[in-house]
Every structure is written in structure tokens, then in C-alpha cells.
Amino acid sequence: MLHFLFVKFLSKETAMNRKNGSKSRSDVRESLLKRQQELLILLDGQRGQLNGHQDGADLVDDAFEEIANTIGSELIDIINQELLLVELALQKVSDGIYGKCEACNKKISKTRLSIVPYATLCARCQKKAEGGNHHYSRKRQFKR
Structure with a gap:
């Protein structure tokens, strides 16, 4: 019998920490x-x-x-x-x-660390690393 394993990316504790703030x-x-x-x-x-x-x-x-x-x-x-x-x-x-960004050496936000406690980059540097320099928004998509 085959059992599929679903990897949970956020534990319950991580979700609770988002509500409670810093640690x-x-x-x-x-x-x-x-x-x-x-x-x-x-x-x-x-x-x-x-x-x-x-x-x-x-x-x-x-x-x-x-x-x-x-x-x-x-x-x-x-x-x-x-x-x-x-x-x-x-x-x-x-x-x-x-909690320090490996790219810019600035602090990674507490919100980001509460969601991804092992983050190595701040949100800005992560976006750059992923090639996320898009200037695309939903407003533009649906604009007539």
C-alpha cells in the first residue's frame, strides 16, 4: 500500500508565532x-x-x-x-x-522570520534573487 507524504512547510508553532510577534x-x-x-x-x-x-x-x-x-x-x-x-x-x-540578510547585511523583518524562520535573505533581496523585479500588478492586468 502506498502512503503519500505531504511535507508541511510551516509547523503549528510557526503559525502561532506569526500571531504572537517576536521571539x-x-x-x-x-x-x-x-x-x-x-x-x-x-x-x-x-x-x-x-x-x-x-x-x-x-x-x-x-x-x-x-x-x-x-x-x-x-x-x-x-x-x-x-x-x-x-x-x-x-x-x-x-x-x-x-536574522541578518546574507546579501545586504540588514535585519530580516520579524514578520518574515516568523513565517520562514530559516530565511537567509530579507524580502527585498529574496525578490531580487528570484528575479522578481517585475513591475506588474493586478490593476494593470484588469485595466481597460
């Missing part, structure tokens, strides 16, 4: 450690599903399993990427540089 350094560290543990559990479960290969009775079963394994491998990559970001954020907390 102390120890609170940030605790949240990051909690997310790290969640990701390790997800990673272990997903790897277990990939290792549970069974030979299918026919080509359809084999094809379905191949698709499931491809999706599982992609999920493992996503989990690993987030895990690396969390570990980097934990190191920054330890070094006392958590």
Missing part, C-alpha cells in the same frame, strides 16, 4: 530544533517507504511503484533542503548572527 533567541533555537526533529522524522519515514519495495504482479503495479519512488525521491530532496536551511539557521543563532 527570544532561545525561543527561536527551540523552534528550529523542533522543526529539525520533525524533518528528521519525515525523512526517516520517507526513506522507509522507498526501501519497502515489492515486486509488482504486473507492469501496471511496477509502473505505479516507479512513479511513487520518483515522487518519494523528490520529497526526500525537499526535506533535505529544508533540513540544511534549519541547520544553517541554528548555526547562525549560535554565532549570534541570526
Whole structure:
């Protein structure tokens, strides 16, 4: 039986922090450690599903399993990427540089950090990094 794993990008605690505002350094560290543990559990479960290969009775079963394994491998990559970001954020907390943009060296907004606690760039630099220099708005789209 195939179980699909949906990676949750925001934990309940992260959602609560958006409502409560800023967090102390120890609170940030605790949240990051909690997310790290969640990701390790997800990673272990997903790897277990990939290792549970069974030979299918026919080509359809084999094809379905191949698709499931491809999706599982992609999920493992996503989990690993987030895990690396969390570990980097934990190191920054330890070094006392958590919350500084790696590009412009300015503070990352508390709102952004409450949503993406492992953000390495401020919103402005992130937009530039993604090539988001669009001057497009919905008003222009629907203007007659």
C-alpha cells in the first residue's frame, strides 16, 4: 500500500508565532530544533517507504511503484533542503548572527522570520534573487 507524504512547510508553532510577534533567541533555537526533529522524522519515514519495495504482479503495479519512488525521491530532496536551511539557521543563532540578510547585511523583518524562520535573505533581496523585479500588478492586468 502506498502512503503519500505531504511535507508541511510551516509547523503549528510557526503559525502561532506569526500571531504572537517576536521571539527570544532561545525561543527561536527551540523552534528550529523542533522543526529539525520533525524533518528528521519525515525523512526517516520517507526513506522507509522507498526501501519497502515489492515486486509488482504486473507492469501496471511496477509502473505505479516507479512513479511513487520518483515522487518519494523528490520529497526526500525537499526535506533535505529544508533540513540544511534549519541547520544553517541554528548555526547562525549560535554565532549570534541570526536574522541578518546574507546579501545586504540588514535585519530580516520579524514578520518574515516568523513565517520562514530559516530565511537567509530579507524580502527585498529574496525578490531580487528570484528575479522578481517585475513591475506588474493586478490593476494593470484588469485595466481597460
